[in-house]
Amino acid sequence: RKEVEQDPGPFNVPEGATVAFNCTYSNSASQSFFWYRQDCRKEPKLLMSVYSSGNEDGRFTAQLNRASQYISLLIRDSKLSDSATYLCVVRGKNDYKLSFGAGTTVTVRA
Amino acid sequence: NAGVTQTPKFQVLKTGQSMTLQCAQDMNHEYMSWYRQDPGMGLRLIHYSVGAGITDQGEVPNGYNVSRSTTEDFPLRLLSAAPSQTSVYFCASSREYGNTEAFFGQGTRLTVV
Numbered sequence: 001r002k003e004v005e006q007d008p009g010p011f012n013v014p015e016g017a018t019v020a021f022n023c024t025y026s027n028s029a030s031q032s033f034f035w036y037r038q039d040c041r042k043e044p045k046l047l048m049s050v051y052s053s054g055n056e057d058g059r060f061t062a063q064l065n066r067a068s069q070y071i072s073l074l075i076r077d078s079k080l081s082d083s084a085t086y087l088c089v090v091r092g093k094n095d096y097k098l099s100f101g102a103g104t105t106v107t108v109r110a
Numbered sequence: 111n112a113g114v115t116q117t118p119k120f121q122v123l124k125t126g127q128s129m130t131l132q133c134a135q136d137m138n139h140e141y142m143s144w145y146r147q148d149p150g151m152g153l154r155l156i157h158y159s160v161g162a163g164i165t166d167q168g169e170v171p172n173g174y175n176v177s178r179s180t181t182e183d184f185p186l187r188l189l190s191a192a193p194s195q196t197s198v199y200f201c202a203s204s205r206e207y208g209n210t211e212a213f214f215g216q217g218t219r220l221t222v223v
Contacts, residue, residue, distance in 0.1 A: 004152060034211075043200055043214035044153070087152070089212075096141045096160055096204070097168070098212060100152035 001026050006088050006101035013078050013108055020074040021104045023088030030099075032091040033064055033071050037084045038103065044087055047073075078108045112136050116201050116215030123191040123222045131186040131218050133201030139213075141204045142184040143168070144176065146197040147217075153200065159184055191222045 006023045013019045025033075033050035048055065050062040050071050061074040075082055088101035117132045135142065143158035155168030159178040173195060175187040184203075188195060201215040 002152075008150070041217075043216050045214070046211045049211075096158060096206075097143070097155055098153075098202075100145075100154075102150055102152045 002101075003027060003099040004088050004090050004101040006104045008102060008104060010105040010107050013106070015078055015080060015108055015110055017078050017108075018074065018076050019078055019106055020072060021086070021106075022070050022072045023101050023104075024068075024070045025088075025090045025099070026069070027090070027092060027099075028066075028069060029092055030069075030090045031093040031095075033062075034089040034091075034098075035060075035062060035071075035073050036087040036089055036100075038087055039084050047086065075106070078106075080108050080110060082106060083108045114201055114203055114213050114215040116199075116218055118218060119216060120219050121221070123188070123220065125191060125193060125222060127188075127191050129188050129191070131188075131199055131201075131220075133184045133186065133215055134182050135184075135201075135203040135213070136182065137203060137205070137213065138181060139203035139205050140181070141206065142178065143202050143212075144174070144184070144186045145200045145202065146170065146195075147200060148197050156186065156199075188220075193222045196220060196222045 035047040036044040037047045038044045054063045059076045063072045085103040144156040145153040157176040159165045199218045202212045204212040
């Protein structure tokens, strides 16, 4: 079983729509959770960290469910510029190493 | 404001050739790592280093060597290139473990023919 699993999509949504997707992780000892964004043929960049209480950053909302071992990302009022692959990333306690999901592709159309 | 710098950006090798991918960071980060990214798969950890003089294997270390003689530099050596090593390679650095951001280089697209 992969450490981090994501629905690869693609999610094709019109501008202004809301899109949401999840990621599951297998290691219950995982302590830190992140969403990274990767544009085509570019390096991953941090979108947001995910906190236990859930957190928002503008149009982006991340949630963590430790009991079911999944995290989610919701994008409101989608923009064309949100088109990208979103990587779910998990880190264990006192561990430098990151585990990556394969990514969820989102395409926002005009 | 360089961040993490990787060279080269593109490389074509013949089977059996060796080469070194360069990675340098100017943020004084202790932790550096190398990943490879293949279609349909997440980034997989090749080797990592928690500080100068300290390296360790990741998930897919076979066929690769690393060294960390300085805090800034973390080169990745391909010993004898194989077509299975065709991939996109990313170097990353971060300040410490926990809830801290990892910064990535722009990647090296390697093709082994």
